[in-house]
Structures are given as structure tokens and as C-alpha cells.
Amino acid sequence: MAIAIYPGSFDPITNGHIDIVRRAKKLFPKLYVAVVANPHKSLLFTIEERVEITKAALVEAGINGLEVISYNGLLIDCAKKHGADAIVRGLRANSDFEYEFQMALTNRDLASEFESVFFMTAKKFSFLSSSIVKEVCMYGGNVSTFVPQSVEIALQKKLRTKK
Numbered sequence: 001m002a003i004a005i006y007p008g009s010f011d012p013i014t015n016g017h018i019d020i021v022r023r024a025k026k027l028f029p030k031l032y033v034a035v036v037a038n039p040h041k042s043l044l045f046t047i048e049e050r051v052e053i054t055k056a057a058l059v060e061a062g063i064n065g066l067e068v069i070s071y072n073g074l075l076i077d078c079a080k081k082h083g084a085d086a087i088v089r090g091l092r093a094n095s096d097f098e099y100e101f102q103m104a105l106t107n108r109d110l111a112s113e114f115e116s117v118f119f120m121t122a123k124k125f126s127f128l129s130s131s132i133v134k135e136v137c138m139y140g141g142n143v144s145t146f147v148p149q150s151v152e153i154a155l156q157k158k159l160r161t162k163k
Helices: 015-027 047-060 075-081 094-110 130-138 149-162
Strands: 003-008 030-036 067-071 086-091 115-120
Touching: 003 015, 003 075, 015 030, 015 047, 015 086, 015 115, 030 047, 030 075, 047 067, 047 149, 067 075, 075 094, 086 094, 094 115, 130 149
Parallel strands: 003 030, 003 086, 030 067, 086 115
Antiparallel strands: none
């Protein structure tokens, strides 16, 4: 059975991420959505909050039969721990490709047993990022077309408490 891991900060998960999960789920009977601690990024939500928000968003999207996990450290160590064969990544633009290409080659050098599988984002999500969603929401904009309702509620609550 092919097992894949889809890593990301998911701060928060967007409809673009959910599109990648839905499509990867068709190819991989076992899929882990792996929320990374990522201490080098300025994050709005804690890792525990991001895991819970991600789980709720996937349930809301009607996606089940996968596991949302968290990890800290090297992705390949997480992939080994969960018996993954493949690492799923999404590509939006040329800039994503350069970074993801570099990461895929690094991961291959560190652990050649993993294949990197890239999904090009759906056209309607090609501009979408968690950063844009947070900024729009912070200034009172409507993010309902960018994220599931559960994510929108979590964003509004978090941003209210930060003000």
C-alpha cells in the first residue's frame, strides 16, 4: 500500500490545501497531513491549534480516512516514522517550483527511498496562501471563499483576541 505524507505549516489550512489533500487521497490509500512546528516562521496559531483547525476543516470538506499529525524536525524522519513512500507537495507558481525542487533534491539526498509527488494547484487557488488569508481577515475582509467556515471562525476568534 502506498503511503504519503503531505507536510505544511497550515497556518491556517486553505481551500487550496484542501484541494491538494482531496486529489492526493485519490492516489494514496493512506495519507497523513503533517503539520510542522516550523520555529522559523512567525505563526498565528500554535501547533495544537493548527492540528485541530486542520482536522475540523477536513471533516467540514467531507474528507475522511486520513490522519492529521504534527511533527518537529526533519520531514524525512517523520516520513520514516509513519512508513511513508511519498511526500506530497503543492505548486502554485514558479517561485514554489524552485523552492520545492530544492527541497525534493535535499530530501532525496537524505533519504532516497521517498518520492516527491507534486500537485499543481487548481487555477482558482493559484494566488491563495495562508498569509493572504490572514491579512484579509485581519483587515475585516471576507475570506469565506478561501477557507472552510470552521477556519474562518477560528481566524476571527484568534485575531479578535490579538487586538
